[in-house]
Amino acid sequence: MLGVCYYPEHWDEARWETDARRMVELGIRFVRIGEFAWSRLEPARGQFAFEWLDRAMDILARAGLKIVLGTPTATPPKWLVDECPDIIPYDKDGKPRGFGSRRHYTFSSENWWKESKRIVEIVAERYGNHQGLVGWQTDNEYGCHDTIISWGPEDLKAFKRWLRMRHQTPDQLNEAWGSVFWSMELTSFDDVALPNLTVTEPNPAARLDFWRFHSDQVAAYDKMQCDIIRKHSPGRWITHNFMGFILDFDHFKVGDNLDLASWDSYPIGFVEKFPFSEAERNRWAETSHPDIAPFHHDLYRAVGNGRFWVMEQQPGPVNWAPWNPVPKPGMVRLWTWEAIAHGAEVVSYFRWRQATFAQEQMHAGLNLAGLDELSPGGIEAQRVAQELASLGTLPDTRKARVALVFDYQSYWTTVIQPQAKDFRFEELCFRWYEAARRLGLDIDFVRPGASLEGYGLVLVPCMTEVDEAAHAALKAASGTILIGARTGSRDRNFRIPENLPPGSLSEMTGNRVIQVSTLRPGLSDPVSGIVAGSGIRWREHLQTDVEVLSTFAHGDPALTKKDNVYYLACWPDKNLLAATMRHVATNADIPIVEVPDHIRIRTRGDLTFAFNYGDSPWSVPACCELVLGEPILAPQELSVFRFTR
Amino acid sequence: MLGVCYYPEHWDEARWETDARRMVELGIRFVRIGEFAWSRLEPARGQFAFEWLDRAMDILARAGLKIVLGTPTATPPKWLVDECPDIIPYDKDGKPRGFGSRRHYTFSSENWWKESKRIVEIVAERYGNHQGLVGWQTDNEYGCHDTIISWGPEDLKAFKRWLRMRHQTPDQLNEAWGSVFWSMELTSFDDVALPNLTVTEPNPAARLDFWRFHSDQVAAYDKMQCDIIRKHSPGRWITHNFMGFILDFDHFKVGDNLDLASWDSYPIGFVEKFPFSEAERNRWAETSHPDIAPFHHDLYRAVGNGRFWVMEQQPGPVNWAPWNPVPKPGMVRLWTWEAIAHGAEVVSYFRWRQATFAQEQMHAGLNLAGLDELSPGGIEAQRVAQELASLGTLPDTRKARVALVFDYQSYWTTVIQPQAKDFRFEELCFRWYEAARRLGLDIDFVRPGASLEGYGLVLVPCMTEVDEAAHAALKAASGTILIGARTGSRDRNFRIPENLPPGSLSEMTGNRVIQVSTLRPGLSDPVSGIVAGSGIRWREHLQTDVEVLSTFAHGDPALTKKDNVYYLACWPDKNLLAATMRHVATNADIPIVEVPDHIRIRTRGDLTFAFNYGDSPWSVPACCELVLGEPILAPQELSVFRFTR
Amino acid sequence: MLGVCYYPEHWDEARWETDARRMVELGIRFVRIGEFAWSRLEPARGQFAFEWLDRAMDILARAGLKIVLGTPTATPPKWLVDECPDIIPYDKDGKPRGFGSRRHYTFSSENWWKESKRIVEIVAERYGNHQGLVGWQTDNEYGCHDTIISWGPEDLKAFKRWLRMRHQTPDQLNEAWGSVFWSMELTSFDDVALPNLTVTEPNPAARLDFWRFHSDQVAAYDKMQCDIIRKHSPGRWITHNFMGFILDFDHFKVGDNLDLASWDSYPIGFVEKFPFSEAERNRWAETSHPDIAPFHHDLYRAVGNGRFWVMEQQPGPVNWAPWNPVPKPGMVRLWTWEAIAHGAEVVSYFRWRQATFAQEQMHAGLNLAGLDELSPGGIEAQRVAQELASLGTLPDTRKARVALVFDYQSYWTTVIQPQAKDFRFEELCFRWYEAARRLGLDIDFVRPGASLEGYGLVLVPCMTEVDEAAHAALKAASGTILIGARTGSRDRNFRIPENLPPGSLSEMTGNRVIQVSTLRPGLSDPVSGIVAGSGIRWREHLQTDVEVLSTFAHGDPALTKKDNVYYLACWPDKNLLAATMRHVATNADIPIVEVPDHIRIRTRGDLTFAFNYGDSPWSVPACCELVLGEPILAPQELSVFRFTR
Ligand SMILES: [Zn+2]
Ligand SMILES: [Zn+2]
Ligand SMILES: [Zn+2]
Incomplete structure (x- = not known):
């Protein structure tokens, strides 16, 4: 199934009706909204302005779309940051990280917990039983922009609490960390200092505890949101949209809070960010490396205990890598099918329409910037929707060997x-x-x-x-x-x-x-x-x-x-x-099928999917019954088949 | 015509007379002075010490030199910085940039405007009608060392004022910037934050406004100095000495204040600073790339509305690039003539004599460090002076095609x-x-x-x-x-x-x-x-x-x-x-003359100048009457000719 | 003679006896202890806990080991830093460098001098006449981790005092520094600012004075420790363990305080840190370049006025370079002999046993991590001990040509x-x-x-x-x-x-x-x-x-x-x-013996030592009588011979 991320607050209300209709026409069934809208929901403390969201959700639901609502905690508004400056995170150099983009909070702040509880409760109460609502997304992309570990006074305070729980006494902490080395011994938990800005490297045991502490906080914070949502929104599932290659917290522990995992798949940017060789970067610049997205599909299927979505699927060029090429024609379709082959329940594109303003204006959408006109990626998504419909229900994903x-x-x-x-x-x-x-x-x-x-x-x-x-x-x-x-x-x-x-x-x-x-x-x-x-x-x-x-x-x-x-x-x-x-x-007696470096295969039930990320064709094994595609797999093409022998 | 930059305050008063005489003998007609002398003019608040400058200007004028006087605002003295710490600029990381070099002020400080007005007025009053004075230079090299944009509290204050003028209401600012994206909406201009130190990139519209604001400030600050000077110094022109490849403010707007533009031409340092390939860097290391200086001559001719000087011409190796080679023999002469070919009214060398102390002691002058003895560059300047004299008045620069x-x-x-x-x-x-x-x-x-x-x-x-x-x-x-x-x-x-x-x-x-x-x-x-x-x-x-x-x-x-x-x-x-x-x-029907990569030609009136930046000779077109130089253009040589057909 | 660095405080007291016995069995004669033990000697202000060190020194002495005791000033404990935060050094960006590793003090702090005097006096009094004690080490590795120059308020205060002594009057300082350049003139010593964080480069004369000032402080601080030790510990020598390629202070001036110099020899790490070419780095990765250690042996022999030790000798892979290879078999032995050939009186390995905890747990010791079992390096050290014993007393080092x-x-x-x-x-x-x-x-x-x-x-x-x-x-x-x-x-x-x-x-x-x-x-x-x-x-x-x-x-x-x-x-x-x-x-009429790039020779008295750092053999000159090794010098081998003609 396909979905899309949508920001009604970015567009004139007069366009919502058309947008909803065109989504459904394209074949979209799910729409995620709301995750950055705090300043529109609560323009000033206690002054709520829900009417626009009421109308937007009604329009979307009436058009037949199923709604996923995000809690808006990834973007605390200016008035809140000014009231509670202690929610601001600190970078490793000890500098506060200011207002003006997103994720400007530390998980350590008690005020932040209080405010998060408040807004999640209010939103969950208001929309928890909306007839169009099928699920929730907590926050947005934990850890994006290096936002797990914060190095401020609130963090030190919370770290001391955490250490007291873990180590019980200063002596046990000294023993655990080997503080005798270089006279680093502490006589009370108050003596603990942040493990940054030391003359040479800090104690690795202290750093690891600091990391564990932050990782634990993410899971606890997420659980807090989930508990509130479950109370007010019976029958709806909860997910979080994880990112690729962010390893700063234990995703499995957050997954324990969720009904299903989801992740945001931007394969091309990783060609620059992952430590590939220059030759690999040139080779995969416009398709991504064939294992980048699948690696995460498989990871998040585990984090979701078998269930996952792609919550944000790259539909064209993005804006945040050092270079941002247009994907080769066919890749948006190929990536979508690759996710499905790995068991994704829904692939949801980011975003419905390219924004004409602010930080992500160079990020493609299914529609051209500001227009009601499909982009090249939008046209590929349309084709996937048709193919999906023609295939009917897909078999379940099996346990791998x-x-x-x-x-x-x-x-x-x-x-x-x-x-x-x-x-x-x-x-x-x-x-x-x-x-x-x-x-x-x-x-x-x-x-x-x-x-x-x-x-x-x-x-x-x-x-x-x-x-x-x-x-x-x-x-x-x-x-x-x-x-x-x-x-x-x-x-x-x-x-x-x-x-x-x-x-x-x-x-x-x-x-x-x-x-x-x-x-x-x-x-x-x-x-x-x-x-x-x-x-x-x-x-x-x-x-x-x-x-x-x-x-x-x-x-x-x-x-x-x-x-x-x-x-x-x-x-x-x-x-x-x-x-x-x-x-x-x-x-181990596992049958193997060696494939060239640009071909990948993956099974789902009795179906085998083959994908061509490269420039040369590949022959689908002769023993097969084709369900989709051709026996000769052209560049950027996919085939689906059943082994008949 | 040739000029020179001179610092009487750097040398024993007993040497001034000789210096002035030797300048004139070399063929120099203009001398720029005073632009860094604040601490000598006003050693403590309100205690002025003008006598030395009176004597220096008298000596120079008596020797027949025309004086260009710089306002001393590029180097506020220590007592002033201590009195008004708010004039100090801040870097992008939020750190104040301290006293101890130059350009340590932000254009946003109201105290700085007050103090600038005061000193410019005092200097303009005292010297505005000096018989040797022909023109003024405002400040020195706006923008050098990344000094246009400052990120301090004074800047935020002034930015808010500027935004209020531009956007009128917070709602209009939100609309203009697309603040709805990521809940960045503001409810008052007081909510505006500096667009740095955000968790991820700040809003590009905010950054652009911040840049425009700073650019506007430079033009306004410069205009303030010009207005004061014009009031006290009738009949004298005003210029500013711009730098190469500093694009942080709109030079055309500063140019609007001026009678003529000028710039400081250090061609060799740009071989390292401009994004050339390594091969280009090696090729042009000792001559500079043939378009580096001309690009700026043509740019500043436009900024000066047709009139420009080279206020500082590199006369040998400098001190500020990662490597500082001695220019190939002939290059100081060639650069001087290239400037003249592009319409420069005066080429003024930096500096008369190499300093023996402080930050620029490795910067060549027309005389060897501390000595009354021409450097190799000084000898080339002498030759240009003789050649200029022999050619007489040059034709005017024509509009290009x-x-x-x-x-x-x-x-x-x-x-x-x-x-x-x-x-x-x-x-x-x-x-x-x-x-x-x-x-x-x-x-x-x-x-x-x-x-x-x-x-x-x-x-x-x-x-x-x-x-x-x-x-x-x-x-x-x-x-x-x-x-x-x-x-x-x-x-x-x-x-x-x-x-x-x-x-x-x-x-x-x-x-x-x-x-x-x-x-x-x-x-x-x-x-x-x-x-x-x-x-x-x-x-x-x-x-x-x-x-x-x-x-x-x-x-x-x-x-x-x-x-x-x-x-x-x-x-x-x-x-x-x-x-x-x-x-x-x-x-477009424009006649073209394709030249090798090391040859350039340029016309001034009916004269064509040809320059050889490379290692191999080039034949001047056969159809020409030579005015200067040879028909075969040797490396580092120039020819001047008239097309006769 | 061989020595070893030992940390009794890192191991259960029950193991000390065995450790001492096994050291002696291996052939070790000297043991350095105590230089990081402040938090164990004085767990809280004025509460001393010397008994453990008493017992440890007694055990070592009874086993026949000669003890070198380090003053513990390289690691001030947390309670002291909290009491006297002004001892904390500042980095060049103006940020304090916190507690949690080592060397977190500035030489400029008056409180630090007071506290250093106090602890050195107490330790020197208690142990100055211990029967096992033969010498002292002041502090540890001055300058390691960029800790000579500090940029804080205490440093500015002390710098002003130093400048007043050097320049007498502000006018003389202005003259010396050429402050007239860029109006940097000062009217009192209070005007002096730290030469960092300026808009462009600060005055080089100011920077040089700042460097000299810091260098002078190191020598004075070290002399203060030496004076106290000499008062309380008659008949014992004093050294300091210098580092390689730390040039931030004048080692000769510190050497003037000492009876002998010593240094810490980690040849392999310098392959990454010294500006070698990539080809050299690959060639010498597992042996080090053949001149890295010798360069320092010769330097510190001069600093020690003819006498030096290697206080810490790398016995295997270390932990602090970007890559840390295992040295080629034979290199620990070769390095030891190379030091001896250059006149080292003692080569002392760092450390007896690899730690299982804290920052240096990946640093090899003579024993495997946590175990009573020789590491490969330990086995090589054992061989050197035997060879040294078989050779008997070595001739003195002669003046070079x-x-x-x-x-x-x-x-x-x-x-x-x-x-x-x-x-x-x-x-x-x-x-x-x-x-x-x-x-x-x-x-x-x-x-x-x-x-x-x-x-x-x-x-x-x-x-x-x-x-x-x-x-x-x-x-x-x-x-x-x-x-x-x-x-x-x-x-x-x-x-x-x-x-x-x-x-x-x-x-x-x-x-x-x-x-x-x-x-x-x-x-x-x-x-x-x-x-x-x-x-x-x-x-x-x-x-x-x-x-x-x-x-x-x-x-x-x-x-x-x-x-x-x-x-x-x-x-x-x-x-x-x-x-x-x-x-x-x-x-100069000096006889030369050209050697390949992987071979080095060195004489000590009438003995010539030859070392093979490379992969191909080399023939010892035929005119020689072999004292140790073979006439064909195999890779990683050494020979000792006397010229017989
Ligand atoms: Zn996203
Ligand atoms: Zn200049
Ligand atoms: Zn060490």
Whole structure:
């Protein structure tokens, strides 16, 4: 199903009726509204102006559209910021981040909680039972513009409260953090300082706690909104629209509050933001890399416990990357179908009509700026709507054979202590995901500690702390497990485990990490044996008493195996990663379909979808019955088929 | 005529007499003094010490030198800054910019206006009728060191006043800025915040108004000084010494205050500061690029309404670029003659003698540091003086056949909203200028809205807002017009025009811009047809109902023509730009003389000047009578000739 | 002899006995302790807890270890910072640098001096006569993490006091600084402002004085500690552990306080931090460049007036560089012997056991993290201990034939006024040192003004101010002198000397510098003649009346000679530098042994040490008697031999 994001407050009321009608005509069924409208709902404290929204929702509902209403907390209005300046967040340099854009609040402010409760309650009460309303979105894009971690006085206050809960006494905090090092010992929780602006690096354990604290706050804040909404709006679901590659908080914990997850898919901007090579950036500039959106579809399907939407789908060029190309013709359609193939319930475009003013005026919409005239992206969306209608109900998404354990805390840990400047957790996970998808595999993301039963292959690219639940889940897994370097390298207090990494996994892997060598871009260590390639960036010196499948140049173990558990003792280069993934998938008896770098396939029930992100055609396997598309997959085209043998 | 910048206060009084005599002997006629001498004129509030300046001016005048006196406002002394700390400017991060160098004031401070009026009045009264005085310079190098825009409390106060004038009511301001987006609405002008330090980008309309406000302030401040001077110093002209590539304020508006413009020409430093390629930087490191100084000569001739000086001419290596090479032998002479060829009335060297102390001690002068001994640059200046004397009065500069419309606001707009990281307005204009000069064309700069009558070819590289006057001037133009991409893309409130760009120009061009694609450095879109090459950086998708002369790879229009109006829908690469310029000049029936990249020609009356910036010789056209120089133009040489056929 | 750094406070008391025993077994004789333990010695003001340190020192002493005790001033505890917030340093942007790591104090704070005196006195009194104690270390790594220069209110206060002493009156300060330039004149010392945060660059003379002031403070602060220690701890020596490539203060002046110098040798990190080319970085990533550690051994032997230790020797990978590779097997042993070859009395490893917590947990120790088990580096240290024992007492280090005059102030001067962005004083000195070492030469560092008698060759890469003592020492030198560009270019007040550079050296050299050209990386000026190559970066235009041995492309002098004094008028590229060094060494009759770029030799008494930092073997000269190692020097191996002919 398709949806769209709409801002009635941006357009003359006379146009709403036409807009609603044209949405329905295009094939749109859902419309998200309201998430930035606080200043229009409450122009001054306690002076509410709901009538316009009443009328807008009535018009949309009458046209047959289902409404998703956003709580307006992402944009507190000026009068509120002036009344409660303590809601303002602080950057890492200690500077307040002012009014004039969005997300100008810190989760630590008690006043902010009070005000958020107030406005959410009022909005939920008024619209909770509107006949057009089907669901809610809390806030908007938690974490966008680096807004999880704030470094102000309110944050310090809240951090101290959090630390008191976690560590109980100053002595225990000193012990946990190893404060004896450099005389950093505290005698009371009041002594705690923000872990920024220190002369050299602050204590990594303090930084990790500060990150955990902020992550916890996001989940708690979101839960507060959900609780209020549920009270006033029975029968409606709740979601939040997450972003791509924002790892500053544990999305799984926010997901626990929600009925379904959703995310905002802007594939092209990530070509500049993700650490691709220049060659990759040029290759994928106008289509995006074929795994960027799918990576997130799979991640958010897990965060939503099986259910997800794309809440905002890029419908043309955007405004926020260093360069913003027009997507190649066909890509808006392709991205939409790719989301559906991964199980998206709804793909909702951002936005109905390009704005003619303010920050996002260069962001395309389904309609040209200010006009009632479909943009090129709008025309593609129209085609998808027709195709969707012709296909009827799609089969459900099945459990994949491959699980990828994805751990937000490992991102925090490796940012705090990179040891190699280019040890980028998100890049590592992405490259493992890409390597598996090049084998035609469907992948489920799994949070640490969740059950791994039923998976033929479990991938653990990097999980720095393996807590008891994660350890138990790995022990209980019956499939093949591939564990990456740095896993088990820290305990819960950011300390090296008692008998060296991988700590509690030493028994399962049979290994002990004696030394770690990190390698600058010019250096690598060749790997040979069962799988071959090179180790780059991070390379461990193992002591092992198990089978060694591949070794580094000087004979050290690179890939080991004990029972069903493989351990890869480095950051693998492309060749080593591909070879290892092929080896473990084969070992796990999972059928693979190797695809070129510009082709991806994905199944949903008995349907297989194939997508062409590149410049050369690809032949759909001969054994298939085509449901949509052609047997020769042209550039920017897709085919849907059933395997008949 | 030649001049020089002199600082009597830097040298023992005993040397002034000799200095004046040696200046005259060298052939210097004008001397600029006084612009940094506040602490010597008023060592403490109200305690004036004019005697030294009286004596210095008397000595200079008696030696036969004509004096240009600078108002000393670029360097408020310490006692004044301590008394009135609110004159201190703030940087974009909100940090005050302290005492200890120069230009440490904000144009927004009311105290600063009061103090400026006071000192200018006192100086103008005392020296306004001095027999040696011929003219004044207001302040020094407005905008140098990023000093136009200040982000402090005084600036916010003044900005609110300015906004009240422009927008009348908060509602109209909200409407103009589109404040409804992200709940940024204001209920009073007191709500306005500085458009910096926001969580993500601030509203572009607010930023543009903030820029306009600062630009307006510069013009008003300068006018205040001019009004005082005119009252006390009848019969003397007024100028200001502008800088190169400082686009933070509208120089044309300051020019309106002045009798003539002047600028400070340091060609070599721009090799590092202008966005040249590394190859260009290496090629031009010791000569500068052949269009750097001419671009500004032509610009400031327009700002001065036909009259301009070079107030400071680089006489050797300077101190402020990342690297500071000694210019190739001959370049000081060549630059001087290039300025004269473009109509400079006087070329004044900075400075008479290299200082032995303080910030600019590595900056060459006409004399060696601390000595009465000509530097290599001094010897070249001496030669120019002799050559000038031998040539006698030069003919007047004529109106060119080519006009280049140059719009400061388009710089502000594209900095605020680049959309492509490398969309650099100044680079675009420079490349268009260069392409025209490679065809041997003389060029006049024209401000937006000024008459374009009489020009055979009008170049509009980029004018984001086409206001009524600019529109009318283009409509009235009878010559060929070449309009570049992004022109007409915004209305006066930074909004997209009602029926898409180019807004009011859609009738003249026959085009409508449906989408814009911005392309990273690795990408380009090939153009073929009447002119060929590639589009880079910025590439528009046009709807057109007029003649298409060239197209992009997929058939979209790249160059269109309606009557006398060409529209080029991209940032052209070198080949496309050269081909287009050749095509439109030919179409306009303008005779062209293609020159190699290191040769430039320029006419003044019936004289043609040719300059060799490179390493290989060039033959002066055979049809000429030589007035100066040789028929074979050696490296770093110049020739002056009359076309005889 | 070998030593180790030990932190009893990091480990359970039950392990101390074992640790001490295992140290002695490994062959360690010295143990440094205590330098970060303030919070454990004085957990709250006036509440002392010495018992644990008493016990630890007793255990170490009983085991036969000689103790070096550090004063704990590098890490003031939280309660002290809270009591005296004025001890906090400020960064160049004016931001306070907070508690939470180390070195969070400014030398300018009077409270800090009071508190430092107090704790040093208390510690010195308690332990000054402990039977195990042999020496003291003051503080820890002055200058690490950019902690010499602080930009806060306490610093301004102390700077004013210092200026009053140096300049006596505001008029003399104005004259010295050339404050008349840009009206920067002051009327009282209270007018002085910090030389940061100015609109454009501050006065270089002010910056230099600010730097000198901070440098002086370090020496005075260190002397204060030394005076207290000497009073309470008779018969014990004092050292400080300096760092590599920290040039922010004059180490020679601190050295004047000490009985011996020591430094902390982390060769691999400098591969990333020193301005090597990428090719060099890849080549030396796992061994370090062969001159990095030796350069400092020779420097600190001079700072210690002939006596030095390596107080902290890298024993494996560290944690603080962008990448931290494991050193190649053999390198820990090689580095240790290289230090000994250069005269180190003791090489002390950092640290006994890798920490499992806090900032340096990824820093290797002689034992694995948290364990009683030697690391690979520990095993190499063990081997060195055995080899040292087998060799017995080593002969003394002899005076070298080559002196390199090393002047900290020239670093400050060229940072303040680079004129070429890549004029890096430390790189210049390092390259001259490297070129001499490639000829097999031993080198002594000499401070400016110290006697140069007895040296066959004196190298002066760059000494911007040549004061009377330095001038006299050069005049008195009988050896060959090679003077580099920019020497003598400034007087004591950062002014250009009266008759141009090289000022007072113009008579010795016969030269006068008319112009300076600085060249961007793509440019160079070829040099031919007696020595050939190219000038890069900095190239002087000389007037000379002496012998010209080599010239630049256009005939200007590049290398001149007057009597025993050579002057090289540029930054030499590799070829020119090698040729020049060979020429002057030959001229000085010093025997040379050219070695490949990965081999270095060094003599100590009648022993010659050879080291192989590379991948290919090298044959020890045939004329030798081997004392240690093989005649074919394998990669990462060393040999010790006596020349027998
Ligand atoms: Zn969004
Ligand atoms: Zn100037
Ligand atoms: Zn250290």
